[in-house]
Amino acid sequence: xxxxxxxxxxxxxxxxxxxxxxxxxxxxxxxxxxxxxxxxxxxxxxxxxxxxxxxxxxxxxxxxxxxxxxxxxxxxxxxxxxxxxxxxxxxxxxxxxxxxxxxxxxxxxxxxxxxxxxxxxxxxxxxxxxxxxxxxxxxxxxxx
Amino acid sequence: xxxxxxxxxxxxxxxxxxxxxxxxxxxxxxxxxxxxxxxxxxxxxxxxxxxxxxxxxxxxxxxxxxxxxxxxxxxxxxxxxxxxxxxxxxxx
Numbered sequence: 001x002x003x004x005x006x007x008x009x010x011x012x013x014x015x016x017x018x019x020x021x022x023x024x025x026x027x028x029x030x031x032x033x034x035x036x037x038x039x040x041x042x043x044x045x046x047x048x049x050x051x052x053x054x055x056x057x058x059x060x061x062x063x064x065x066x067x068x069x070x071x072x073x074x075x076x077x078x079x080x081x082x083x084x085x086x087x088x089x090x091x092x093x094x095x096x097x098x099x100x101x102x103x104x105x106x107x108x109x110x111x112x113x114x115x116x117x118x119x120x121x122x123x124x125x126x127x128x129x130x131x132x133x134x135x136x137x138x139x140x141x142x143x144x
Numbered sequence: 145x146x147x148x149x150x151x152x153x154x155x156x157x158x159x160x161x162x163x164x165x166x167x168x169x170x171x172x173x174x175x176x177x178x179x180x181x182x183x184x185x186x187x188x189x190x191x192x193x194x195x196x197x198x199x200x201x202x203x204x205x206x207x208x209x210x211x212x213x214x215x216x217x218x219x220x221x222x223x224x225x226x227x228x229x230x231x232x233x234x235x236x
């Protein structure tokens with residue numbers, strides 16, 4: 001299992017984290033679920049962080065943006081395959097809050113650590129299982 | 145009347161792997177009720193035990209959150225689309 005992302009989109013995701021530093025960035029990864037179980041990213045859609053109370057350590061994507069992105073993706077024959085956000089001055093690992101607030105089972109949650117304004121590591125985590133037993137697993141992020 | 149409900153990727157395993165489901169309804173509440181009647185496995189993913197929408201489940205009628213319309217009683221028409229989107233949030 002892997003999340004495959006073209007290098008230009010990978011860089012776009014990382015640069016978004018640098019642009020919003022010291023605040024968290026967030027966005028949606030649109031693409032395809034392949035029969036192999038891998039996911040292929042076709043677009044990275046930047047979103048606004050609606051958590052104006054705590055921009056440095058929280059993110060929230062407006063549901064109305066998600067509705068629009070999901071509809072546009074489906075019209076193009078694609079799907080939402082994951083999400084991304086940044087951790088300013090914090091490791092590129094999921095947090096308890098990330099897990100608690102994750103509800104898209106089967107999708108990837110990509111996290112970029114941004115240290116002093118520079119993107120460092122970008123990791124992907126796959127959300128598995130139903131709500132009561134949900135958990136993240138490390139996922140191969142294949143930059144193509 | 146028949147209207148479309150868009151199913152997000154995490155809920156499709158409980159909806160016959162379909163991304164769009166046609167339901168028969170006059171209101172949003174009836175649409176969701178018909179949806180879970182057709183696909184009973186969806187029920188616990190959409191509703192809590194008290195029958196209310198789970199806190200992280202957002203339901204939109206076209207571009208409007210039903211919480212800011214008339215919730216379940218919001219009337220629907222044939223050209224409408226209902227979209228279900230789980231929330232997306234987190235942070236370090």
